[in-house]
Amino acid sequence: MHPAIQGILTIVIGVGACVGYFYFANQFLDKVLFPAKGPNAGRNINRANQIRPWIFLFPALFVLFLYLGYPVVETLRLSLTERVPGGGYDFVGFENYAQMASEPKFWEAMRNNMFWLIVVPAMSTAFGLLAAQLTDRIKWGNVAKSIIFMPMAISFVGASVIWKLVYDGRPIEQEQIGILNAIIVALGGDPVTFLTIPFWNNFFLMIVLVWVQTGFAMVILSAALRGIPEETVEAAIIDGASPWQIFFKIKVPQIMPTVVVVWTTITLVVLKVFDIVFAMTNGQWETQVLANYMFDKLFRANDWGVGSASAMVIMLLVTPILIWNIRSARKEMR
Amino acid sequence: MDNIAGSKSSLTWAVHISVIALVVLWLLPTLGLFVSSFRTVEQISASGWWKAMVASEQNITMRAADPDDFRVAQGDLFVVDGNLFEEAGISGADISVWGTSSRSISAYTAGDTADLGDGETITVQADGSYVWSGNDEQMSGRGQRVFVTATTPPEFTLDNYRNMLFDPSNSEGMAKAFFNTLTVTIPATIIPILVAAFAAYALAWMEFPGRALLIAAIVGLLVVPLQLALIPLLKLHNDIGIGKGYLGVWLAHTGFGMPLAIYLLRNYMVGLPRDIIENAKVDGATDFQIFTKIILPLSFPALASFAIFQFLWTWNDLLVAKVFLIDATGQTTVMTNHIVELLGTRGGNWEILATAAFVSIAVPLLVFFAMQRYLVRGLLAGSVK
Known part of the structure; x- marks a missing residue:
């Protein structure tokens, strides 16, 4: 069967099954299980209303459990076991973790990830704040916002191709077609192969993610800046505050909670960053990161134990944000 | 706040210039690739793309x-x-x-x-x-x-696009990958919406024990890295006979998109006016009727926001497709994967790379500019405050 037809069929079956499930489950509850008539009508209505939320929730909860809940536990289990040739798994304790810790590539990935975790959220938030503050003050600000926001729609792979052209370098005798090297050569320098200089190439990769994420930071922070009560700014002006003081001492402290949200959201993106490194360097020239290290282990080395162990490391790094998010969500609900 | 901040004219100029600098910085990289995709091989290697505009x-x-x-x-x-x-x-x-x-x-x-x-x-x-x-x-x-x-004089050609999209004899063409991406994206966008909408309604407007706990759990699942899910689910798919294929990738995208979908939709539905729902209940409407006749139509902005997110995410995804869809035959390759392969085999052929990348970027960009309003609204509602 042609995949397109299969796709249409899946939509029809999927949507039909969903609607059918919800409709008939409700009908069954109201007409068959607890009919709202006869001697127990009142009790039946109450009972039906106790069960109904779970009918509404069941498909979503099932999918959530199967695709996100169960894998967390299963990955933890796999990280403590080893595949035995011929099928089956042996419990090996922390051997996978020990093996991972003995690999220099893992520590390289950890080191690089730490730089990613500091540089990308900081730069994206800073640029986002700058763009938000500046574009809110001018007439064509919305057009500028659209353009800075645009990379959000571009895939990481697309962004990698875009930036590979920017970083492109050729021998000095040839005409440079990468804009950065063209500028360097025009200023009298030698062309640079940006992506193969160990250590610094990490930062050239980070720029790609900063370029993508700044728009996100800008949109959220711009909304927060607009929400600042005008009186506070007016009072500061009357007291003779300079524009710099107004921005850093009046506005920024008031939007601090939003800055934290933006920072943590980008941190999550950074921890999962895979496509950019995979497409641009594939972890060569000391640019390995955790997510790509894990992919290497899983699908090249075919080592599910160490792969799962590195996935658990990513999970561990995410956990503080997870707890913090749940706590602030609960606080908000009260 | 520009009306009260008493901005000085010198500062206004500085603002204009800084914004222009930012816009140019953000636009140039994309523009470079866009221009390159309309140039011939000889032109690309003879001069930088910025020289394409002038004679x-x-x-x-x-x-x-x-x-x-x-x-x-x-x-x-x-x-x-x-x-x-x-x-x-x-x-x-x-x-x-x-x-x-x-x-x-x-x-x-x-x-x-x-x-x-x-x-x-x-x-x-x-x-x-x-x-x-x-x-x-x-x-x-x-x-x-x-x-x-x-x-x-400046000269541009459509040959690259003709070659990459409409030449059936070109084994590196994007046509197949384009349709595969579309096949992945559309069901993976539509199906989670419906499932999540019912759950979001229950979490927003129905009283039952454990509701707060469930909401907290969903907020937690929002940040679980999908890297964790790769091996267990691949194993599961193999065990139940789905293996690698479209069904697997649709299910995976549905699962991974679910927390955000429920979270976004619940946040929106909670804000709908209580009166409407209570009046309908007094008039004898069942929860199912309230949901389909009142909540769903009123929630359209939130549904649109999520649909855009899920569309962009599934269209641009590489990892999930690589793990759950693309098998050894390569018949089911998607555009992102195809581009990565081209980066490996055709690293210096910018006319091919630029065109391939732009074919894949064009659709999300169209969606982005057409529905930016909903995207912004979704972002503002979706970030945990």
């Missing part, structure tokens, strides 16, 4: 027409005349200097007559027309070589 000076080597076929007798001499550019398929070019040997390519200016010895001459005009004459022996064999330095 460029190029050194071109050309040949006069074959004398055996085109020479015309004039007295005791033979003459070949024609136009170098027409014969080479170049239009609008303008010759400044030219030469007949590779060692002195700027020996003559346009309109000069070059003496090739023993009475053989060639005259080349600025527009490329030439007159070449000589005796019987001289005017045979191959056409006279001419080295010209010419200014060519």
Whole structure:
């Protein structure tokens, strides 16, 4: 069967099954299980209303459990076991973790990830704040916002191709077609192969993610800046505050909670960053990161134990944000 | 706050200039790839894309027409005349200097007559027309070589797109990957919406024990890295016989998109006016009717926000497709994967890479500009405050 037809069929079956499930489950509850008539009508209505939320929730909860809940536990289990040739798994304790810790590539990935975790959220938030503050003050600000926001729609792979052209370098005798090297050569320098200089190439990769994420930071922070009560700014002006003081001492402290949200959201993106490194360097020239290290282990080395162990490391790094998010969500609900 | 901040005019200029700088920085990389996708191989490697907009000076080597076929007798001499550019398929070019040997390519200016010895001459005009004459022996064999330095106008071509999209014989073409991506994206966008909407309604408007706990759990699942899910689910898919394929990737995207979908939709539905829902209940509407007749239509903005997110995410995804969809045959490759493969095999062929990347970027960009409002609204609602 042609995949397109299969796709249409899946939509029809999927949507039909969903609607059918919800409709008939409700009908069954109201007409068959607890009919709202006869001697127990009142009790039946109450009972039906106790069960109904779970009918509404069941498909979503099932999918959530199967695709996100169960894998967390299963990955933890796999990280403590080893595949035995011929099928089956042996419990090996922390051997996978020990093996991972003995690999220099893992520590390289950890080191690089730490730089990613500091540089990308900081730069994206800073640029986002700058763009938000500046574009809110001018007439064509919305057009500028659209353009800075645009990379959000571009895939990481697309962004990698875009930036590979920017970083492109050729021998000095040839005409440079990468804009950065063209500028360097025009200023009298030698062309640079940006992506193969160990250590610094990490930062050239980070720029790609900063370029993508700044728009996100800008949109959220711009909304927060607009929400600042005008009186506070007016009072500061009357007291003779300079524009710099107004921005850093009046506005920024008031939007601090939003800055934290933006920072943590980008941190999550950074921890999962895979496509950019995979497409641009594939972890060569000391640019390995955790997510790509894990992919290497899983699908090249075919080592599910160490792969799962590195996935658990990513999970561990995410956990503080997870707890913090749940706590602030609960606080908000009260 | 510009109305009260008392901004000074000098500062306003600084703001304008800084914003222009930011916009240029953010636009240039994409623009470079976009322009490159409309240039030929030779143009891309001969000059940077930023030079494509203006007329460029190029050194071109050309040949006069074959004398055996085109020479015309004039007295005791033979003459070949024609136009170098027409014969080479170049239009609008303008010759400044030219030469007949590779060692002195700027020996003559346009309109000069070059003496090739023993009475053989060639005259080349600025527009490329030439007159070449000589005796019987001289005017045979191959056409006279001419080295010209010419200014060519900006030239763009659609050939790259024709080649990558509509040429069925091109094994590197994007057409198949394009349709595969579409096949992945549409069901993976539509199905989670419905499932999540019902759950979001229950979490927003139905009372039951454990509701707060469930909401907290969903907020937690929002941040679980999908890296964790790869092996267990691949194993599961293999065990229950789905293996690698479209069904698997649809299910995976549905699962991974679910927390955000429920979270976004619940946040929106909670804000709907309580009166409408209670009135409907008093009038005897069931929860199912309230949901389908009132909540769903009213939640359209939130549904649109999520649909855009899920569309962009599934269209741009590489990892999930690589793990759950693409098998060894490569028949089910998606565009992101195809581009990564091209990066490996065609690293220097920018006309191919740029075109491939732009084919895949174009659709999300269209969606982005058409529905930016909903995207922004979704972002504002979706970030945990």
